[in-house]
Amino acid sequence: MVERISWQGTIIVGAGVSGILLSLHLANRGENVLLVDQQGLGGGQTGHCHGYIHRGYIYERITKAEIELLARGAAWWEAAVGHSLDERFRSVLGFDTHEVKDSVTMSWADAGLATGEAAPNPFSYEQSAMTVDEWSMTPVQVLEREWNKQPLKPSTVTARIAQLQPHDGGATAIAQTPQGNFSLTGDRWIITAGTESTSLIPRGSPSSVLGSRMSFMVVARSQSLYPDTFCLRTSAARGMFGCSRELRGQRYSLISNYVSFGRDVDHGIARWSWLQDIQHTLARSLPHLWEDPEALWGVYRAPKAEVNDGSMAVPSGTAWETSNQVYIFSPGKLTTAPALVEDFIGKLPLHEGTPASNDGESLGRYSPLSWLPELWTQIPLVSRFALFGAERGDHLVEARHRIGVLQ
Ligand SMILES: Cc1cc2nc3c(=O)[nH]c(=O)nc-3n(C[C@H](O)[C@H](O)[C@H](O)COP(=O)(O)OP(=O)(O)OC[C@H]3O[C@@H](n4cnc5c(N)ncnc54)[C@H](O)[C@@H]3O)c2cc1C
Structure with a gap:
């Protein structure tokens, strides 16, 4: 029989820049967060991109709002990298x-x-x-430092999430791990699975963006x-x-x-x-x-x-609630991710979970996430x-x- 694990709080699927920053924000505002990834922390696009911090110079046409968004994201990365950006980095x-x-x-x-x-x-x-005034860095290194700095961390588990089914008060999915599959229920889900997010969008919800x-x-x-x-x-x-x-x-x-x-x-x-x-x-x-x-x-x-539509338009990211308490988040660019995460979290109601009721012991049998x-x-x-x-x-x-x- 498949084991059933229930998480009273938020489950985040995908531990790229989006899942890492979202989970740290939520954990630090006192919520119960479980971060799940099929590989580890910092895989996916975050682990294979250039790490180029854009301010808008690759685009021929750009609006003031897009420049501001890129600048907010770039400022976060600059602070996280924590050294002066001299000529060598420009x-x-x-x-x-x-x-x-x-x-x-x-x-x-x-x-x-x-x-x-x-x-x-x-x-x-x-x-x-x-x-x-653009530059590049190694995103996974910077994110790992940021993770280590934070006093409160999310719980983590290495699992591939499949067959997400929304229902009243949350959703249930199958979590596939080398130690076996289990059924995972959570009362709020955030999908930040990068190129694979579309496969987790519940049937009948819009996915065209x-x-x-x-x-x-x-x-x-x-x-x-x-x-x-x-x-x-x-x-x-x-x-x-x-x-x-x-x-x-x-x-x-x-x-x-x-x-x-x-x-x-x-x-x-x-x-x-x-x-x-x-x-x-x-x-x-x-x-x-x-x-x-x-x-x-x-x-x-x-x-x-x-x-958006696959054009070279400046990605302003996207986030929406597909069904009750199942959210999709995709930043479009590494640069803008920190700013878009902040905006998204700002709108997400505080989740009143009770830590004691979480099934931490059962989860302990499965591998936690480690850095890739x-x-x-x-x-x-x-x-x-x-x-x-x-x-x-x-x-x-x-x-x-x-x-x-x-x-
Ligand atoms: C080649 C390349 C170069 C780029 N260069 C730049 C750049 O220089 N500057 C810039 O600003 N942006 C760049 N980008 C864009 C940037 O990398 C992405 O926008 C950003 O990293 C997206 O982060 P994410 O966390 O949303 O997704 P990802 O980093 O892709 O993370 C998604 C995670 O979800 C996990 N996952 C997927 N499906 C499941 C599942 N079913 N169950 C469990 N886990 C799952 C994956 O293992 C992965 O770890 C580049 C992208 C690419 C591909």
Whole structure:
């Protein structure tokens, strides 16, 4: 018989940036919170994104309200990172031509976005560059520090949640764990399951504002990459981003662009096609990196949750109650997540749970959540030729090609 566990309080599904911050807020206002994830803390998009803190410079058109939202989120991350953001951390933007730069900066100025400073151009193809007040960090590291600082933490359990059924006074789902399945009932649920949130929306509730698509991230290990954080918003580069990481004295860069695929596409073909595409930009715009004979390269799949209609509109996130006491929350961007979490929590009524009545002992049999390493640290690295020169991307991670593994 399936064990039944009942949680008197809020159950949060998904321990990315959204679930982590939501659960800390609720725990710190004295509520009973259970945070559930199928993998661990900081997996999902939060563990495989660039960690680029946007202020609006990637968008050609942006409103004052969107700039304010991004600025509130960015301010939270700045405070959490806790050091001054010097030149080294600021992002360099590249533009096709001086004319494009002038026209884009005019539209930013109209919206109230500072236009940044001219920068020595580190890109070989783009004609013009600018330094802006954007930067990057390692999100999982920052979230782990934030978690450790908080006096009150949520309870946690590692489980995949399926078949969520709302009923009077909450909802019940199946929690799947390596130790066996159990039935989990809670009187309030918040779903922050990123690309998988749609599969948990109760039948009959609206879901059209949430979607997902698939993209990829290149990991490059090289000392020759400059600048640390950049965005080539040029049409030729298809919005290519790069953000640096350091690990054991080695320098890595995570590089991606706007090109993405439907979720149902064959992954091997999509990866091959994406690599063919991005290699031209890498070769043209970042020749020092591309030609570095010491560089090692890897690629990973990076599915992305999308709010709204899949356009490049600034994501303002979404949150709604699908049925009585079952909420969906999706921030659209890492940058805006802290601000949107605060807004959402501000509107969520205080939940009067009774800690003593929780089934903590039964839950103790299942594994609590632990922190996951960011995905890029797990990717096998190979020579440039082995990654980009193969005929089909899906053969690339075969053992004979593995000449370096990030650890
Ligand atoms: C490649 C890429 C690059 C990005 N770069 C940036 C950037 O530079 N700057 C920026 O601002 N934003 C960026 N984003 C967007 C940003 O990463 C996301 O908006 C943000 O991380 C979403 O966080 P989340 O907590 O809502 O979801 P996630 O981080 O995806 O977390 C969802 C969690 O839910 C869990 N889960 C899913 N289904 C279940 C289930 N059934 N049961 C239990 N657990 C479940 C998953 O394991 C996961 O841990 C990027 C996204 C991608 C994909």
